[in-house]
Amino acid sequence: MADPTTYRPSPGSIPDAPGVYKFRDATKRVIYVGKAKSLRGRLNSYFADITGLHPRTRQMVTTAASVEWTVVGTEVEALQLEYNWIKEFDPRFNVRYRDDKSYPVLAVTMNEEFPRLHVYRGARKKGVRYFGPYAHAWAIRETLDLLLRVFPARTCTAGVFKRHGQIGRPCLLGYIGKCSAPCVGKVSADEHRAIVEDFCDFLAGRTDALIRRLEQEMAAASDELEFERAARLRDDLGALRRAMEKQAVVLGDGTDADVVAFAHDELEAAVQVFHVRGGRVRGQRGWVIDKAEEMDVKDLVDHFLTQFYGEEAERADDPDLGSPVPREVLVPELPADAEAVGEWLSGLRGSRVSLRVPQRGDKRALAETVTRNAGEAFTQHKLRRAGDLTARSAALAELQDYLALETAPLRIECVDISHIQGSDVVASLVVFEDGVPRKSEYRRFALREAAEEGDVASIAEVVRRRFSRYLKETAEDAPVDPDRPGIDPETGKPRKFAYAPNLLVVDGAGPQATAAADVLSELGFTDLVVVGLAKRLEEVWLPGDPDPVILPRTSDALYLLQRLRDEAHRFAIRYHREKRSKRMQVSALDGVPGLGQARRTALIKHFGSVRKLREARIEEIEAVPGFGRRTAEAVVAALAGEQPQTAGESST
Known part of the structure; x- marks a missing residue:
């Protein structure tokens, strides 16, 4: 644990100007990024009596080994630079608005000859239109089921579409009128695209013109005595109206806005966002985050707007689909630098964005509804994950005590081997930081040298390859950008093995742990602790010890090690299946x-x-x-x- 006074800048050396600052740990890794109107005032607050700091801030300043800053001209520049650095360095002490789940959206693949409607989760792709997010996938399927009778567009996968085209018969949806069956040529590509564009117009809120058109067609069919067609149009109108009822009008003036609300305590905060487009609630999202430092609602609003809309703007890479930033953003309190944030949001949108607190009327009522949702989500989170941050801290502290470590193991890596009777031998390496998975740093290995010699030799090979690469990337003659030590200056991408763990866990008993420790000793690592976790009795084995360490079955430390081992097992099995599938296809x-x-x-x-x-x-x-x-x-x-x-x- 570092003493913050050892790296505190000398008095008067910090400029009294706006800027962005970075805290780095002993390995030069960026662990926190922040911005300030006055760098001097903000940074001096970190070097006050640490007993009075927020618990998370206290942990950050004692983990850090240095601090540096960059002066900028305006607060807008500070916002942009802070966002860019958080994206680049992914500091582990920064607040990150990441979902604990992936919200489903309704995707329309306009980049295909015959666009497809389907439920989708994941990164946004160019040429695909997205509607949502929805709270549940069943809500999308229910909406689709109502609308397919009016807009009979393709919903099948590429394989199903191709197969029915080959056999010359449509699927069940084609027979019951919920697909126009473009696979067998019942409609041309242009006709099918027109159906899909009408569907998109309806979901985008342009409903009045479509309703009027169908009413006119129904009246014309009735006048021409085409009663079956008139009945079908009547049913279509009913389906459209039922779908519209599910998206009730909340703002009668057709407003496009995002409504944001928070519920928080000293350690955590919940945020809820309602996306209102054309006066209707089109989607809802929510997060629960750990606070990086002491924050009030103004600070939470500031951090949220910067990160959320910055990432949304990056994902929306198709300019034809419009900006993800709405014309209005309604928040519970304006941030301290509201003018700069509004200017930055306007730059993302390409036109003026109004950032304000609703005072009266329908917008105030909707903001109160979002606030109630945030409070309910926060309460449910507390009930579901009571003491989660405390449990993680307790688990790391227990590991430190049971294994006699100098400090709590903030970074733990785990290795697992997977194979079928010695064939397709692969290994996984997973990383946990602060007790939670860091999936961007997971690695996998196809084993070559030790594949035929058993699991112990395989463990040794993985450890040798992982830490040999670490030594290569941290060698004195390795090309390094001093401002970005974890980034390869040649590729601009993060180095794969730039950071060493505080604790290495291998899946197995004493022999596996001893093999890993022997390799580390050969490579010159003398202060890295290795343990093996045996499946049968969940025993923790230290290298060379004849008896295992028995952790209490209900301890947080054992639960953390089990999660590590299970995650490594899952990741290894997945890679093994991929390799086996490819081999079987070729063989x-x-x-x-x-x-x-x-x-x-x-x-x-x-x-x-x-x-x-x-x-x-x-x-x-x-x-x-x-x-x-x-x-x-x-x-x-x-x-x-x-x-x-x-x-x-x-x-x-």
Whole structure:
């Protein structure tokens, strides 16, 4: 634990000007980024009596080993630089508004010839329109089920679409009128795209014109005595109105706004956002975060607006879909630098953004509803994860005591091996920081040298490769940018093994732990603690000790080690399955005369899998570019004579 007075800047050396500052630990890694109107006033507050600091701030300043700053001209520049540095360095003590779950959206793949409607979670892609986020995936499916009778667009995957095109028959949705069946040519690509564009217009709030058009068509059909068509249009209108009822109007003036509210205590805060578009609530999102330092509502608003809209603007890489920043952002309190934040948001949107606190009327009522939602979410979080931060701190403290460590292990790495009877041997390395997974630093290994020598040798190979790479990346002659020690100056990307753990856990008992410790000793690591976690009795083994350390079954420390081991096991199994699947696809076609690697790949890509290829006829294989009759017959004969084998999976 560092003493903040050892790196405190000398009096008068900190400028009294706006800027951005960085705290670094002993390895030069950035652990916290902040901005201030006055760098002198803000930084001096960190070097007051540490007993009076916020618990998280106290942990940060005692983990840090140095502080540096950059002076900027305006508060807007400070906002932008702070956001860029948080994105670049991902400091572990900064507040990060990350969901504990991935919110589903309704995606429309406008970049395909026949656009598809489907539920989607993940990063935004260029050329795809998104509606939401929704709180639940079933809400999207319910909306789709109502609207498909009016907008019979494609919802199937690429494989299903291609298969029905090949067999010349539509799927069930095509027969019951909930898909226009473009796969079999019932509508052209242009006609199908027009259906999808009408669907997007409806979800975007342009409903009045569509309702009027359908009413006119229904009246015209009735006048022409086309009663079946009129009845169908009547039912379509009913479906549209039911869908509209599910998105009740909350702001009658057709406002586009995001309404933000918070609930918080000394250690944590919950935020809720309602996305209102065209006067209707189109989506809702929520987070619960650990406070990095003492924050009031103004500070929470400031941090949230910068991070949330900065990341949303980066994800919205298609200018045709408009800006993710609405015309209005309604907040419970204005941040201290409200003018600068508003100017920055306006720059992201490309037009003026109003940042204000609603005072009366419908907007005030909606803000109170969002506040109640934030309070309810915070209460549920406390009930569900009571003492989570305290439990994590307790787990790290217990590990420090049980293993006689000098400091709490803020960074722990765990290694696991996975294989089937010695084949396709792979390993995983997972990282936990402050007791939570840091998935961006997970690594996986395809083992070569020790694959045939057993799990102990495999553990040794992984440890040797991981820490040899660390020594290479931290060597004196390694190219290093002094401002970004964790970033490779040649590629601009984070170094894969730039930081060493405080504790290394291997999945196994004494032999595995001893093998890892021997490798570390060879490489010159004398202060890195290694333990093995045995599955059978959850025993903790130290290298060379004849008896294990028995942790209480209910201890937070044992639970943390189990989570580490299970996460490493999951990550290893996933990689093993990927390798085995690729090997089985290739091996199924080995030995076919005239079939090289390129043509094997072309076959798998065309049919999607060996199973589908096995079901294909000679004529279908012959239709693949580059294949003749004789080669197609050889492929069919080879697959017909193949006997698939199965085996169980295992992981050490």
